[in-house]
Amino acid sequence: MSLDLYAVGNALAAKFAATTAPSGTMGGTTILFSDVGVHNLPQTPAIVVELPEGEVESESQGDRRIIHDFHVYFLWQKAVGDVPRDTDVMLQWLGPLLDALESGNQLALGAQSGWSVLKSRDISYEPGNYAVGGDQYHSWHFVVRVWTLDDLAVTP
Numbered sequence: 001m002s003l004d005l006y007a008v009g010n011a012l013a014a015k016f017a018a019t020t021a022p023s024g025t026m027g028g029t030t031i032l033f034s035d036v037g038v039h040n041l042p043q044t045p046a047i048v049v050e051l052p053e054g055e056v057e058s059e060s061q062g063d064r065r066i067i068h069d070f071h072v073y074f075l076w077q078k079a080v081g082d083v084p085r086d087t088d089v090m091l092q093w094l095g096p097l098l099d100a101l102e103s104g105n106q107l108a109l110g111a112q113s114g115w116s117v118l119k120s121r122d123i124s125y126e127p128g129n130y131a132v133g134g135d136q137y138h139s140w141h142f143v144v145r146v147w148t149l150d151d152l153a154v155t156p
Contacts, residue, residue: 003115003150005068009036009049011107012070012120012144016047016100025092026085031074041132045093046075048130052146064150069123072144073130075137086138090127097140098122107146118147 017034034047052068059065074097076090100122107117123145130139 003066003148004109004113005052006036007109008068008107008117008146008148009052009070011109011117012072012146013047013049015107016049016072016074016097016142019093019096019100021089021093021096026089038132041075041135041137044075044077044137046137048073048075057147059152062152064152065118066148066150068146068148070144070146072142074140074142075130075132077138079129079136079138090138090140094125094140097142098125101144114151116149118149120144120146 013034013036017031019031021029023029028045031045031047032043033041033045034049036049037051038046038048050071050073052070054066054068057065057067074093076086076093079086101120107120109117121144122142124143126141128139128141129136130141131137
């Protein structure tokens, strides 16, 4: 079976969605929505995973190693109000979000399907705004690098 990047994207969304902010965080401590791609945003805080860029690292002996850079967005709330308060909340969320993929939280996928996730980790993050349906949301943009191994079926 082929490499399932939709499953990888969903697993990333689930890992980030399981994040909780420290108690006392203004506006709540749980993520209320997560998905791969987004057409509308029912509630925030939310996690959105977008399409990755990738690079084939090597192919040999029927195996293919690929590096994927997934774009994961934490959306706090609409960017319309109290910027100092929003900045405080965004900073309170950053540490727990960075912990989402640390040891014990790796993606365990695909082993029975001929492919597997070797490892995943945050490689960068930055604050910004994310547009959904004409609205702008305060966000953290994470680039998450995922290394996969795909067993290629070699037929003579």
